[in-house]
Amino acid sequence: xxxxxxxxxxxxxxxxxxxxxxxxxxxxxxxxxxxxxxxxxxxxxxxxxxxxxxxxxxxxxxxxxxxxxxxxxxxxxxxxxxxxxxxxxxxxx
Numbered sequence: 448x449x450x451x452x453x454x455x456x457x458x459x460x461x462x463x464x465x466x467x468x469x470x471x472x473x474x475x476x477x478x479x480x481x482x483x484x485x486x487x488x489x490x491x492x493x494x495x496x497x498x499x500x501x502x503x504x505x506x507x508x509x510x511x512x513x514x515x516x517x518x519x520x521x522x523x524x525x526x527x528x529x530x531x532x533x534x535x536x537x538x539x540x
Contacts, residue, residue, distance in 0.1 A: 457523055458471065458473070461524055462527060462531065477517075480526050482533050490510045494516060
């Protein structure tokens with residue numbers, strides 16, 4: 448099992464039962480979260496975050512949280528709760 452698989456296993460129970468717009472995922476052993484585009488710079492100023500740049504272009508409104516920022520279940524849940532709350536604020540597709 449890779450670190451990405453392990454992270455996915457940690458994420459599933461936290462997001463289980465939540466429906467709606469995509470809010471998080473895994474990318475290269477890190478967590479990628481969807482947050483308010485208007486707070487993009489503030490989010491990137493937080494520890495262990497960096498721009499979500501998986502295609503060669505920064506995706507505003509998304510951030511990568513490095514493994515050190517989600518090492519504890521508490522920290523992982525905090526990021527996922529933030530992302531899920533933001534996604535829930537969006538209009539359904």
